[in-house]
Amino acid sequence: MSPDEILALSCTQLAAAIRERRTSALAAMEAVLERARQVQPKVNCFLRIDESHALEAARRADREPARGPLHGVPMAHKDMYYRAGVASSCGSRILRERPAPTTATALERLDAAGAIQFGVLNMTEFALGPTGHNWHYGHCRNPWDPERITGGSSSGTGASIAARTNFAGLGSDTGGSIRLPAAMCGTSAIKPTYARVSRAGAMPLSHSLDTVGPLTRTVEDAALIGQLIAGPDPLDPTCDPRPVPNWVNQLENPIKGLRLGRPRQHFYDECEPEVAAAMEASLEAFRRLGASVVDVDVPDFAAYNAAAVLISTAEAAALHREWLRTRGGDYSDQVRGRLVQGLAIPATAYIDALRMRGAALAEFCAQVFSKVDLLHAPVLGIATPAIAETELGWSERTAAVLARITRLTRPGSYLGLPTVCANAGFSRDGMPIGLQLVGRPFDEATALRAGHAFQRVTDWHLRAPRL
Amino acid sequence: MNPTLAKTLIEEHGVQPSPTHVEAAGNILASIFKTTAEPFARLPLEAEPGLYLLEQRRQAP
Numbered sequence: 001m002s003p004d005e006i007l008a009l010s011c012t013q014l015a016a017a018i019r020e021r022r023t024s025a026l027a028a029m030e031a032v033l034e035r036a037r038q039v040q041p042k043v044n045c046f047l048r049i050d051e052s053h054a055l056e057a058a059r060r061a062d063r064e065p066a067r068g069p070l071h072g073v074p075m076a077h078k079d080m081y082y083r084a085g086v087a088s089s090c091g092s093r094i095l096r097e098r099p100a101p102t103t104a105t106a107l108e109r110l111d112a113a114g115a116i117q118f119g120v121l122n123m124t125e126f127a128l129g130p131t132g133h134n135w136h137y138g139h140c141r142n143p144w145d146p147e148r149i150t151g152g153s154s155s156g157t158g159a160s161i162a163a164r165t166n167f168a169g170l171g172s173d174t175g176g177s178i179r180l181p182a183a184m185c186g187t188s189a190i191k192p193t194y195a196r197v198s199r200a201g202a203m204p205l206s207h208s209l210d211t212v213g214p215l216t217r218t219v220e221d222a223a224l225i226g227q228l229i230a231g232p233d234p235l236d237p238t239c240d241p242r243p244v245p246n247w248v249n250q251l252e253n254p255i256k257g258l259r260l261g262r263p264r265q266h267f268y269d270e271c272e273p274e275v276a277a278a279m280e281a282s283l284e285a286f287r288r289l290g291a292s293v294v295d296v297d298v299p300d301f302a303a304y305n306a307a308a309v310l311i312s313t314a315e316a317a318a319l320h321r322e323w324l325r326t327r328g329g330d331y332s333d334q335v336r337g338r339l340v341q342g343l344a345i346p347a348t349a350y351i352d353a354l355r356m357r358g359a360a361l362a363e364f365c366a367q368v369f370s371k372v373d374l375l376h377a378p379v380l381g382i383a384t385p386a387i388a389e390t391e392l393g394w395s396e397r398t399a400a401v402l403a404r405i406t407r408l409t410r411p412g413s414y415l416g417l418p419t420v421c422a423n424a425g426f427s428r429d430g431m432p433i434g435l436q437l438v439g440r441p442f443d444e445a446t447a448l449r450a451g452h453a454f455q456r457v458t459d460w461h462l463r464a465p466r467l
Numbered sequence: 468m469n470p471t472l473a474k475t476l477i478e479e480h481g482v483q484p485s486p487t488h489v490e491a492a493g494n495i496l497a498s499i500f501k502t503t504a505e506p507f508a509r510l511p512l513e514a515e516p517g518l519y520l521l522e523q524r525r526q527a528p
Contacts, residue, residue, distance in 0.1 A: 193523070195520075195523070208516075303503055306499045307506075310503070325480065325482050328483070336488070337487070337488040337491060340484045340492060341488070341491065341495060343477045343480045344468065344472075344473040344492050344493075345496065349499075349500065351516070352510060353503070354516035355510050355516055356507065356514070357516065357518075358516075358517075358518030358519040359514060361519060361522045362522050362526075369526070393487065394487065394488055394491055395487055396495060398491075399495050416519070416523060440528060441523045441524075441526045441527045442523070442527040443528045446528075
């Protein structure tokens with residue numbers, strides 16, 4: 001297979017090609033490394049590439065029997081997944097040289113499946129911001145238009161996969177950080193149910209909301225990688241103990257009879273017409289597959305979003321207080337401003353935001369999941385912003401700009417619901433438009449099945465940017 | 468939240484905020500408190516954070 005043919009494959013396809021000796025782990029690694037040399041100057045998605053280590057690991061993989069379903073597949077991850085003894089910058093100046101104290105459970109599980117990590121990816125400083133900007137290492141740029149943002153905080157993961165210099169990678173999501181770069185870069189992704197995937201060894205931002213998940217070329221890959229990293233972990237006391245179903249085996253089950261909810265409120269209130277049109281076209285594809293579309297009322301999300309901000313900001317401020325005191329100048333202005341705000345949140349407000357969460361989940365499920373199996377909605381209702389218009393220090397105006405970006409993702413974080421993302425088309429100016437399929441708690445399987453069925457009858461996910 | 472109060476609370480942590488950050492914190496938190504005042508006021512005595520995990524399990528398929 002030629003390097004271009006290799007780079008066009010999904011993880012699932014590449015793993016099969018390596019297994020069947022149609023290509024090799026070394027050829028795949030050489031292809032991504034060469035591609036990285038081409039795209040890095042334009043996209044700035046990598047923070048580090050471990051070339052010699054990666055090539056040696058690929059050669060070793062070709063000599064060894066297959067270790068698992070990702071044997072020999074190159075991957076790079078958001079630079080906040082620890083590997084013991086290796087520095088994880090977390091997109092920050094503060095941690096750029098600190099050796100990580102442990103190895104992330106998610107990385108150990110991907111290692112065990114045979115994946116080969118070849119580098120670490122750009123991200124928003126300490127994962128605090130939805131644009132993907134990084135003032136320490138340079139902003140990551142959207143492969144579909146380098147003047148636009150990638151979405152964040154998993155900016156490098158989204159950009160590297162879209163640019164075909166990575167087959168899949170871990171992101172993390174506290175308010176939209178997996179879903180936004182997936183939508184803006186045109187990739188697939190899954191944000192699993194809160195507590196489905198261990199957070200052990202992943203940089204914490206807000207322990208009540210942080211969720212680990214992959215961005216991928218296809219929903220099929222999201223199912224495979226999601227199922228590999230999910231499940232109980234004694235190292236994460238919040239991780240849910242239930243076993244993980246085989247999501248991949250359920251992908252081909254037909255979706256005939258599935259009920260998709262189209263929200264009457266909130267999601268389309270400030271929506272660009274071409275985003276709404278892409279959503280309607282995707283719903284038509286689902287109808288042709290035998291699903292039904294039901295209009296549903298959703299609760300008022302304003303309070304959910306405000307409560308989510310209270311939780312994430314207060315928890316992040318507690319984690320960063322000492323550095324804010326002693327190393328305040330080492331943060332970018334936007335991140336420092338957001339963190340500082342958390343120091344002024346009264347404990348009662350933070351606790352009330354947590355106390356409301358159970359009732360909010362009950363309210364949402366009663367309104368939505370009593371009528372439908374999945375909620376279908378856009379990830380981002382507005383056009384992908386330009387880097388220049390979001391290059392802002394922290395102010396009330398900045399908060400308003402960022403809130404418009406996270407408006408459709410923050411409710412899912414507060415409720416902790418599993419969400420599958422897929423590209424649903426392009427705007428007139430060539431930017432991807434992402435859809436989200438939101439399921440009931442721990443029902444990743446239904447959202448993955450629907451997303452996979454959508455990709456069986458559309459080709460949006462196969463398109464690649466010209467770089 | 469009154470920006471002066473926000474400044475005092477932040478400084479209580481030993482952090483020196485910039486005037487811009489103080490003003491932003493005061494105004495943003497004031498807006499959040501306004502939005503959440505009514506729903507928080509409606510929370511029953513028994514509502515506690517752990518109920519979220521219970522609800523999550525109850526709603527699972």
